[in-house]
Amino acid sequence: MEYAKPLAKLIRELEKMPGIGPRSAQRLAFYILRLPQEEARALSEAILEVKERITTCRRCFNFTEEELCPICRNPLRDPSLLCVVAEVRDLMAIERTQEYRGVYHVLQGVISPMDGVGVEQLRVRELLQRLQSEPIREVIIAMNPTIEGDATAHYLSKLIKPLGIRVTQLAHGVPIGGDLDYADQATLVSALEWRREL
Amino acid sequence: MEYAKPLAKLIRELEKMPGIGPRSAQRLAFYILRLPQEEARALSEAILEVKERITTCRRCFNFTEEELCPICRNPLRDPSLLCVVAEVRDLMAIERTQEYRGVYHVLQGVISPMDGVGVEQLRVRELLQRLQSEPIREVIIAMNPTIEGDATAHYLSKLIKPLGIRVTQLAHGVPIGGDLDYADQATLVSALEWRREL
Numbered sequence: 001m002e003y004a005k006p007l008a009k010l011i012r013e014l015e016k017m018p019g020i021g022p023r024s025a026q027r028l029a030f031y032i033l034r035l036p037q038e039e040a041r042a043l044s045e046a047i048l049e050v051k052e053r054i055t056t057c058r059r060c061f062n063f064t065e066e067e068l069c070p071i072c073r074n075p076l077r078d079p080s081l082l083c084v085v086a087e088v089r090d091l092m093a094i095e096r097t098q099e100y101r102g103v104y105h106v107l108q109g110v111i112s113p114m115d116g117v118g119v120e121q122l123r124v125r126e127l128l129q130r131l132q133s134e135p136i137r138e139v140i141i142a143m144n145p146t147i148e149g150d151a152t153a154h155y156l157s158k159l160i161k162p163l164g165i166r167v168t169q170l171a172h173g174v175p176i177g178g179d180l181d182y183a184d185q186a187t188l189v190s191a192l193e194w195r196r197e198l
Numbered sequence: 199m200e201y202a203k204p205l206a207k208l209i210r211e212l213e214k215m216p217g218i219g220p221r222s223a224q225r226l227a228f229y230i231l232r233l234p235q236e237e238a239r240a241l242s243e244a245i246l247e248v249k250e251r252i253t254t255c256r257r258c259f260n261f262t263e264e265e266l267c268p269i270c271r272n273p274l275r276d277p278s279l280l281c282v283v284a285e286v287r288d289l290m291a292i293e294r295t296q297e298y299r300g301v302y303h304v305l306q307g308v309i310s311p312m313d314g315v316g317v318e319q320l321r322v323r324e325l326l327q328r329l330q331s332e333p334i335r336e337v338i339i340a341m342n343p344t345i346e347g348d349a350t351a352h353y354l355s356k357l358i359k360p361l362g363i364r365v366t367q368l369a370h371g372v373p374i375g376g377d378l379d380y381a382d383q384a385t386l387v388s389a390l391e392w393r394r395e396l
Contacts, residue, residue, distance in 0.1 A: 006251045010244040044245040046208040051238045053204045065202045
């Protein structure tokens with residue numbers, strides 16, 4: 001038996017999502033089929049609403065509903081300390097430690113020639129503009145400990161050091177080959193404490 | 199930092215889905231945020247469409263876009279052989295073997311007093327009506343090999359046998375404690391072959 005077309009279509013859309021295989025997509029589709037109408041509508045609308053109302057911060061490229069994100073708008077954050085991350089999920093991981101009081105810059109990826117991602121695809125130009133216009137004393141480069149993350153960190157380090165700004169990296173408390181997003185808070189706290197010159 | 203409201207709402211909706219924890223929900227939400235507008239719309243619409251267009255078959259409670267499902271409409275299926283399953287996903291698992299040519303009856307659950315599911319919540323009355331009005335020779339009870347599945351199978355067996363209809367169950371080729379939906383096709387084929395009197 002083939003699935004009815006609308007069901008097959010939903011399964012196809014769900015399968016495109018990261019970490020969702022054919023079997024999970026089927027389970028999720030069946031779950032949605034059994035949802036009360038208003039809950040299915042809430043899910044459907046939440047997807048559209050997030051696309052309509054969330055943009056990226058004009059300064060740091062964090063997600064935001066306004067021109068500047070809540071971190072950039074917060075006068076208590078230290079504008080002289082800048083943490084560079086690849087993705088917003090890495091920013092969120094560091095925020096969960098509640099230990100970091102500086103600001104961020106989201107690169108929107110890492111240098112990855114295999115995936116066709118070069119420096120031009122990342123927010124590197126915007127980072128350099130910030131380093132020239134903002135009172136930044138130190139840049140903490142917080143990349144995932146992968147080949148691409150390391151390459152990106154070294155590239156940025158070479159670019160920033162000549163500007164006379166201190167460049168540090170997170171200590172290797174984060175397990176090699178692991179994912180920043182999955183590190184526990186204690187590991188991230190010690191990685192912040194043990195940061196060193198790059 | 200708190201998530202922007204529309205993002206927090208989407209994560210909440212995604213977290214309600216089976217097998218989706220807070221971390222997966224966040225990943226999926228970020229994925230949706232980065233989707234091109236038309237793809238996000240396709241996903242959103244697929245959810246609504248599945249709710250609007252898919253109903254359950256008036257005869258067997260399989261999912262369908264019409265009054266009767268494709269299996270009930272198929273004149274090549276043997277109407278004298280009826281397979282009772284708990285959920286549509288179990289029906290799909292058996293269909294994938296391409297060995298079964300009878301029809302189905304979807305109970306829409308199993309007897310589970312802990313979850314407040316009794317016989318009244320299941321499609322048992324409709325099953326008995328079919329046994330009286332259709333030329334059914336044999337009922338294959340294909341429940342998951344769990345306590346609830348076994349209890350439901352025995353309950354149905356006691357109900358059906360007095361009607362003079364043969365009642366069989368799938369052979370225990372399906373691993374105990376496992377899930378019918380996850381069994382491989384070969385296991386399900388042998389389970390069909392080895393069915394025996396209940």
